[in-house]
Amino acid sequence: MKIKELLDLSAKAEAGTQGHVDEAKARLLTLGSDLVAVAGDEGRELDDEEQAALKAAAGAIDKLDVKAVQIKESAAVMARFAGLAPVAKASVLGGGAGGHGSPTPTGEIPEGSRLNFRAKAATVGLVTKMGDPSGSKALASSGDALTGTPIDSTIYEQGKVSTSxxxxxxxxxxxxxxxxxxxxxxxxxxxxxxxxxxxxxxxxxxxxxxxxxxxxxxxxxxxxxxxxxxxxxxxxxxxxxxxxxxxxxxxxxxxxxxxxxxxxxxxxxxxxxxxxxxxxxxxxxxxxxxxxxxxxxxxxxxxxxxxxxxxxxxxxxxxxxxxxxxxxxxxxxxxxxxxxxxxxxxxxxxxxxxxxxxxxxxxxxxxxxxxxxxxxxxxxxxxxxxxxxxxxxxxxxxxxxxxxxxxxxxxxx
Incomplete structure (x- = not known):
């Protein structure tokens, strides 16, 4: 069922407002993370159907990234010419003020948006499948794309005595x-x-x-x-x-x-x-x-x-x-x-x-x-x-x- 939902969502994830884009992207990441986690728990590689679903999701997320940039640019232009305040910046936990992943009126972060090491591991794995092995593109738990300093994934170790x-x-x-x-x-x-x-x-x-x-x-x-x-x-x-x-x-x-x-x-x-x-x-x-x-x-x-x-x-x-x-x-x-x-x-x-x-x-x-x-x-x-x-x-x-x-x-x- 998750594979079918992933494929269906990937096929129609391009349209919509900023809120729809965020929700679609977050759902794609959640479904992809679940597939990776299940395979990891079962100690096996992804099968052909699962790999195909993740590839489709990765392509859809790339399109959603482009769509999100277009929406934000449009909003910024509208705000400038209409004399409105600039669009609020996205936080590491979610979208703009009042958006998905924002603090509630009581100041708490919604449960589903808190940082989770396991979820983070799964999303990073999905980024790798998207062809970004340098690590220069990290994903927040909400699905927003954050550009940071590229990380070389190699740890340059000192030598070890191999005999004992x-x-x-x-x-x-x-x-x-x-x-x-x-x-x-x-x-x-x-x-x-x-x-x-x-x-x-x-x-x-x-x-x-x-x-x-x-x-x-x-x-x-x-x-x-x-x-x-x-x-x-x-x-x-x-x-x-x-x-x-x-x-x-x-x-x-x-x-x-x-x-x-x-x-x-x-x-x-x-x-x-x-x-x-x-x-x-x-x-x-x-x-x-x-x-x-x-x-x-x-x-x-x-x-x-x-x-x-x-x-x-x-x-x-x-x-x-x-x-x-x-x-x-x-x-x-x-x-x-x-x-x-x-x-x-x-x-x-x-x-x-x-x-x-x-x-x-x-x-x-x-x-x-x-x-x-x-x-x-x-x-x-x-x-x-x-x-x-x-x-x-x-x-x-x-x-x-x-x-x-x-x-x-x-x-x-």
Missing amino acids: ALGILPVKTRPPTYTYLRQTKRDNKAAPVALGDLKPTSEYGVTSIDGKLEVIAHVAEPTPEYWLEDLQSLGSFVETELMYGLDRAVEAQVLNGDGVGPHLTGVLNQSGVQVQAFTVDATTTVRKGLTALEMVGYEGGGIIMHPQAWEAIELSRRQDGSPDLGSSLPVDRAAQRLWGLRIAVSTAVPVKTGILFDLGALAVTTDGAVRTQWSNSVADDFARNQVRARNEGRFGLDIYRPNGIVKLALAAA
């Missing part, structure tokens, strides 16, 4: 507080026993470990509401930046946290992990670390090192001048493996230190929920027309088998 240790570490979902058991001792006493003699007792020490998820969070600086309204991609940009910052903070805590207060105790500050001293070169050191794991019943699952440490390994040469990794061609960086193990490069780990681990030795823990919320309730944000975004999650680190982790010295001290 979190990409290869195991992850487990946990409640806010929990307990798990860790074996701390294995003393096998199994031996031949003569008939009737007392059997030896083996000891397998198990201890209870209390786990807890800690909140890691941050808040973005205030953002003007009009910026969010005029540039639809800005909100997504801020939320993406917050997620990136949270990822960096979690990674730093998992690797280097000092365990003080709400800080996690990171892998490099855990007691009981193995330590492999630097031997000959980094490649040899990693191989010896693998042997250290295998000696206690574990196997390598991944290696974390600084980008500069990985670069040094990629560029290292044997005595005959050939690449240390065994090929006369540059290393396949996409594969990024050493001794068959995947490498995760991370700027959060010290340049001269690597972490080799068995996949069952540890896990990053989380409740599985990361929240980003917007509010204007901080300080005087509301009075300044500003909002802030808060981004947070709860995280922890479980170390199930400390000796399944090897701290590698990748360079001489």
Whole structure:
């Protein structure tokens, strides 16, 4: 029904007075906004019929814009020569004095004319379909065309480190507080026993470990509401930046946290992990670390090192001048493996230190929920027309088998 009404209204929207033009345009925008909103809620693209209806509406709105200019010019000429007062200017919420979207005698703005972020998003989307991607033409909620400073829709971001240790570490979902058991001792006493003699007792020490998820969070600086309204991609940009910052903070805590207060105790500050001293070169050191794991019943699952440490390994040469990794061609960086193990490069780990681990030795823990919320309730944000975004999650680190982790010295001290 909305598509039929949209097509019918588009076909006969040119005629009429200023009031009729405003009403027709407002109705076209409302119907178009509804179509876009429904498709968005259903998570789908517009179908052919809906696209055709929106194109027809866009053409009709362009004609209404021309008609509105003609009506206003005519009214201005009449006012000038008849000695009448000039026609009242349109406000951002509607037409001239007493027109659609104007304050009522009590000073209130009619409910249907108040700014609405969702409606604004829909009308901006419709403007894009009209062939004005620069954003130089904004639409008020009444449908009046407002010409302003063109907005470049591209946000020129700074670079982001694309790699993270979190990409290869195991992850487990946990409640806010929990307990798990860790074996701390294995003393096998199994031996031949003569008939009737007392059997030896083996000891397998198990201890209870209390786990807890800690909140890691941050808040973005205030953002003007009009910026969010005029540039639809800005909100997504801020939320993406917050997620990136949270990822960096979690990674730093998992690797280097000092365990003080709400800080996690990171892998490099855990007691009981193995330590492999630097031997000959980094490649040899990693191989010896693998042997250290295998000696206690574990196997390598991944290696974390600084980008500069990985670069040094990629560029290292044997005595005959050939690449240390065994090929006369540059290393396949996409594969990024050493001794068959995947490498995760991370700027959060010290340049001269690597972490080799068995996949069952540890896990990053989380409740599985990361929240980003917007509010204007901080300080005087509301009075300044500003909002802030808060981004947070709860995280922890479980170390199930400390000796399944090897701290590698990748360079001489």
